[in-house]
Amino acid sequence: MDYEPVIGLEVHVQLSTNTKIFCGCPTGFGAPPNTNVCPVCLGLPGALPVLNRAAVELAVKASLALNCEVKPHSRFARKNYFYPDLPKGYQISQYDEPLAEHGFVDIVVDGTPRRIGVTRVHMEDDAGKSIHDGFKDSDRYSYVDLNRSGTPLIEIVSEPDMRSSDEAFAYLTELKQTLQFVEISTCDMEKGHLRCDANVSVRPRGQEKFGTKAEVKNLNSFRFLKQALDYEISRQIKILESGGSVVQETRLYNPDVGETFSMRSKEDAHDYRYFPEPDLTPLSIDAAWLAQVQSAMPELPARKRARFIAAFGLREYDADVLTQSRAVSEYFEAATAASGDAKSAANWVMGDLTALLNAAGREIGDSPVSAENLGELLKMVAKGELSRKLAKEIFPKMFATGQSPAAIVETEGLKQISDSSALETIVDTVIAANPKQVEQFRGGKATVINFLVGQVMKASRGQADVAAATELLKQKLG
Numbered sequence: 478m479d480y481e482p483v484i485g486l487e488v489h490v491q492l493s494t495n496t497k498i499f500c501g502c503p504t505g506f507g508a509p510p511n512t513n514v515c516p517v518c519l520g521l522p523g524a525l526p527v528l529n530r531a532a533v534e535l536a537v538k539a540s541l542a543l544n545c546e547v548k549p550h551s552r553f554a555r556k557n558y559f560y561p562d563l564p565k566g567y568q569i570s571q572y573d574e575p576l577a578e579h580g581f582v583d584i585v586v587d588g589t590p591r592r593i594g595v596t597r598v599h600m601e602d603d604a605g606k607s608i609h610d611g612f613k614d615s616d617r618y619s620y621v622d623l624n625r626s627g628t629p630l631i632e633i634v635s636e637p638d639m640r641s642s643d644e645a646f647a648y649l650t651e652l653k654q655t656l657q658f659v660e661i662s663t664c665d666m667e668k669g670h671l672r673c674d675a676n677v678s679v680r681p682r683g684q685e686k687f688g689t690k691a692e693v694k695n696l697n698s699f700r701f702l703k704q705a706l707d708y709e710i711s712r713q714i715k716i717l718e719s720g721g722s723v724v725q726e727t728r729l730y731n732p733d734v735g736e737t738f739s740m741r742s743k744e745d746a747h748d749y750r751y752f753p754e755p756d757l758t759p760l761s762i763d764a765a766w767l768a769q770v771q772s773a774m775p776e777l778p779a780r781k782r783a784r785f786i787a788a789f790g791l792r793e794y795d796a797d798v799l800t801q802s803r804a805v806s807e808y809f810e811a812a813t814a815a816s817g818d819a820k821s822a823a824n825w826v827m828g829d830l831t832a833l834l835n836a837a838g839r840e841i842g843d844s845p846v847s848a849e850n851l852g853e854l855l856k857m858v859a860k861g862e863l864s865r866k867l868a869k870e871i872f873p874k875m876f877a878t879g880q881s882p883a884a885i886v887e888t889e890g891l892k893q894i895s896d897s898s899a900l901e902t903i904v905d906t907v908i909a910a911n912p913k914q915v916e917q918f919r920g921g922k923a924t925v926i927n928f929l930v931g932q933v934m935k936a937s938r939g940q941a942d943v944a945a946a947t948e949l950l951k952q953k954l955g
């Protein structure tokens with residue numbers, strides 16, 4: 478029988494606020510354990526939460542970027558459960574009245590466009606962290622660091638709309654890129670700023686009813702997401718084919734062995750004894766503020782891609798690469814504006830610049846070559862002041878020094894030789910040194926001109942203007 482996977486993702490994203498969601502403690506990463514804490518985020522009795530406006534603003538931006546409808550009224554709720562790193566004994570989350578609903582993310586897999594529904598976006602606080610290793614007595618004890626406790630999160634729940642691990646991969650990619658564009662989070666998976674759980678089931682193709690799902694946790698990289706889904710899908714198919722039935726449970730992915738294993742039976746919502754958070758008033762988003770946030774939204778990647786193709790004539794692949802991050806897209810647009818040549822700017826950003834950045838381990842945001850300087854270089858090539866070959870030599874020097882191309886041309890004496898007297902001397906020397914080829918050219922073998930131009934370039938150490946040199950050679954020989 479042919480089976481079809483059904484996948485939905487729950488993604489937790491840490492919002493990039495300076496302070497926590499319900500207190501003024503800093504959210505910074507890497508502080509000594511249990512130093513960024515106060516009575517509120519330690520869950521001490523009597524401490525009262527106060528909602529961080531900046532966190533709400535970022536959550537609203539994320540919701541808008543995911544095409545969700547932001548609710549004028551939503552409500553926080555307590556989700557009760559015990560964890561050693563959750564001193565309150567509950568998480569402050571949202572339950573039946575989330576911040577936003579009914580959104581979508583568009584993806585393309587193997588050339589086929591698909592729209593993946595976003596069920597809801599809700600806000601919540603993060604728990605602390607249990608540390609099980611790295612200490613002398615870690616074989617006997619676990620340690621708790623509460624610095625993360627109270628860090629603002631949003632949870633983005635998708636519809637069960639994905640039908641393959643590739644679609645899940647594409648959805649998470651688009652989601653991450655979009656959230657980075659609106660700058661609501663770094664989405665750094667290694668630091669846990671973006672965490673992904675997947676609900677997976679399989680059903681015979683053509684059947685409408687969903688199969689029993691398992692929730693797979695701990696998918697903290699794109700690679701693990703795909704591996705874990707592929708493993709889980711084939712595990713469930715094997716169970717069904719051998720006449721068994723899938724158990725509803727929470728499973729953990731172990732990347733070391735590439736398998737998922739059972740962690741606990743799946744809890745239902747009622748197990749958490751949700752009830753409205755009595756220490757916080759319902760959250761109201763007024764229309765004027767919402768409009769203000771909306772008007773400050775940047776252009777999102779999907780729209781930017783389409784514009785790059787339509788306005789600049791870029792290939793789809795190039796538009797994809799150049800919208801991978803907001804910083805890259807902004808650099809490209811600035812270089813295009815400075816040079817007036819989008820295609821050259823695209824080639825240089827994706828080629829030479831990316832190569833040098835990678836080699837230096839730097840991000841485009843701190844590229845030593847500014848977009849304006851790259852634009853200037855491209856302009857000099859277009860005007861015939863520099864050959865492409867010289868430009869390729871100058872560029873690494875711009876990268877190493879941060880100088881403008883004009884400054885490097887000046888100090889290195891690299892200016893292209895296109896003024897006729899200097900060029901004429903070189904051309905005359907080349908003609909005198911190659912009588913055989915000159916004879917062949919005059920005898921009608923036109924392609925020999927390429928050899929002679931090559932000799933001129935060589936004699937000028939690459940500084941001759943190819944077009945001018947060709948023209949002058951033809952004149953003199955013809």
Ligand SMILES: [Zn+2]
Pocket residue numbers: 497500501502513514515516517518519627
């Ligand atoms: Zn605090």
